[in-house]
Amino acid sequence: MENLNITETKSTPKVELNSITNKHYFIGESYPENTKDFYAPIMIWLKEYLSELPSDIEAEFNFEIIYFNSSSSKALMDIFYLIDDYVADEEKSLSINWLYIEENEAAEEYGEEFAEDMECVPFNLVIKEEDE
Amino acid sequence: MKKSNKIAILSEHQEEIVEIAEIIKSITSHSYQIYDFNRVDECIEFCKNRRVDLLLAHTSSLDIILQQRESLPDKNLEFILFSSSSKEVESGQNIFNIGALDLFRYPFNRDEIEFKLNRYINEYKNMVKDYNRTQKQLDRVTRISDRQQSELKDLNNELDRYKHHLEDKVEEGLLEIKALNREIEDTQKEVIFTMGAIGESRSKETGNHVKRVAEYSYLLAVKYGLSEKEAEMLKQASPMHDIGKVAIPDRILNKPARFTEDEFILMQRHTEFGFEMLKHSTRELLKTASIVAYEHHEKWNGRGYPRGLKGDEIHIYGRITAIADVFDALGSDRVYKKGWEDERIFTLFREERGEHFDPKLVDLFFENLEDILAIRDRFVDDGTE
Numbered sequence: 001m002e003n004l005n006i007t008e009t010k011s012t013p014k015v016e017l018n019s020i021t022n023k024h025y026f027i028g029e030s031y032p033e034n035t036k037d038f039y040a041p042i043m044i045w046l047k048e049y050l051s052e053l054p055s056d057i058e059a060e061f062n063f064e065i066i067y068f069n070s071s072s073s074k075a076l077m078d079i080f081y082l083i084d085d086y087v088a089d090e091e092k093s094l095s096i097n098w099l100y101i102e103e104n105e106a107a108e109e110y111g112e113e114f115a116e117d118m119e120c121v122p123f124n125l126v127i128k129e130e131d132e
Numbered sequence: 133m134k135k136s137n138k139i140a141i142l143s144e145h146q147e148e149i150v151e152i153a154e155i156i157k158s159i160t161s162h163s164y165q166i167y168d169f170n171r172v173d174e175c176i177e178f179c180k181n182r183r184v185d186l187l188l189a190h191t192s193s194l195d196i197i198l199q200q201r202e203s204l205p206d207k208n209l210e211f212i213l214f215s216s217s218s219k220e221v222e223s224g225q226n227i228f229n230i231g232a233l234d235l236f237r238y239p240f241n242r243d244e245i246e247f248k249l250n251r252y253i254n255e256y257k258n259m260v261k262d263y264n265r266t267q268k269q270l271d272r273v274t275r276i277s278d279r280q281q282s283e284l285k286d287l288n289n290e291l292d293r294y295k296h297h298l299e300d301k302v303e304e305g306l307l308e309i310k311a312l313n314r315e316i317e318d319t320q321k322e323v324i325f326t327m328g329a330i331g332e333s334r335s336k337e338t339g340n341h342v343k344r345v346a347e348y349s350y351l352l353a354v355k356y357g358l359s360e361k362e363a364e365m366l367k368q369a370s371p372m373h374d375i376g377k378v379a380i381p382d383r384i385l386n387k388p389a390r391f392t393e394d395e396f397i398l399m400q401r402h403t404e405f406g407f408e409m410l411k412h413s414t415r416e417l418l419k420t421a422s423i424v425a426y427e428h429h430e431k432w433n434g435r436g437y438p439r440g441l442k443g444d445e446i447h448i449y450g451r452i453t454a455i456a457d458v459f460d461a462l463g464s465d466r467v468y469k470k471g472w473e474d475e476r477i478f479t480l481f482r483e484e485r486g487e488h489f490d491p492k493l494v495d496l497f498f499e500n501l502e503d504i505l506a507i508r509d510r511f512v513d514d515g516t517e
Contacts (some may be wrong), residue, residue, distance in 0.1 A: 069280070
């Protein structure tokens, strides 16, 4: 299937979903004017991708969202739950990395809360070097 | 290992419980844990304390179940009714309207029970999962929103503080600028006044002479119709009308006897010297001063010096300073003469109307004589200046 690439804007993150490398990235800030419109094609892509993904292929989802509004947090949780379900029901080899810089305490707390909600998928909190 | 689904079975008849339990236990696709009760109160009590996924109850317990369901932790506890005989089905009562998921009729069909239980359990579990997730999402979203709101509030407060700080600073800066401006203006006035005073002191004029000339000039300028700004400018510039006298040697300037013709010609040149000293400035005030210095000895009839200008050719500043200067000079005592009586001065002014002086200014002088004399009284020479 085709990769999904969305360019970063002031209010939406860069999204790189890659069915060849199986490494996926969400990087930037998320406060779109219409959150549903922004995340709907992403959810469609992910559902198709995950249903086709063989169980023995490892896939990694990286989130480096510096700032997000509350409706984006719901959209992000929808993605996390979707991934979690595929690990729970079909035992796929998926993992989620939540990246943040050490000074961003809020991002760390949000990551901790999201991690609590995940039942099966490994949800890793990863401190990122600031000058990377 | 998957969690087993908890099913409570309620019937007064133990044999019914056994029959249904046997069927449920034989289901292999899902794991079910069975709790059986003969008494409705025991069953309700159990449901209050334990999580139960589904309740299977005999139709005879329907009323009490409906009553008690509200008091359970899970108010939406799903239940399926069963009847022990085909006769027992309530006549005309639609079980779906009262909230039951289904009705298992006697004799029980194993396949039907298996199919329906599995389906309900799956649906129920998904519903619970969705519900829990939605609750969590709501909870998270609310907390994130709260947090962001409080951050926003903090930022707004900080912004307010900055704004006030900035306003204070601007206010402070403005006050400082105002103070500095006043300082500059005051210094300028003082410098000009002092320059004028140098000219006067060298010719032994009294210090108040320049002050009076300044005030007379201001008054006449306003009455003549010049703007307040111009009148003020003239007031500040007029003390410099004799600044050119610094270029005249003392022996001539303070000569007690009559000037020789050469001396007189040199003496007259103080107007040109003053003009030369001041003309290079681009400052409005010094330009005004240069005009006053140059033209205050010109006469309306063209017989003045240095250029012999006539009538309107003489700048209004020059014409005004001329009348102000002469009035004050005539009335003041000098080393070599006593001051003139007022009447003598007024007679002279009337004679010189249209000759030495601008006729309009002479008229204004007399019209405002009271104010002019008040100025003279205010800056009277008392010997201390």
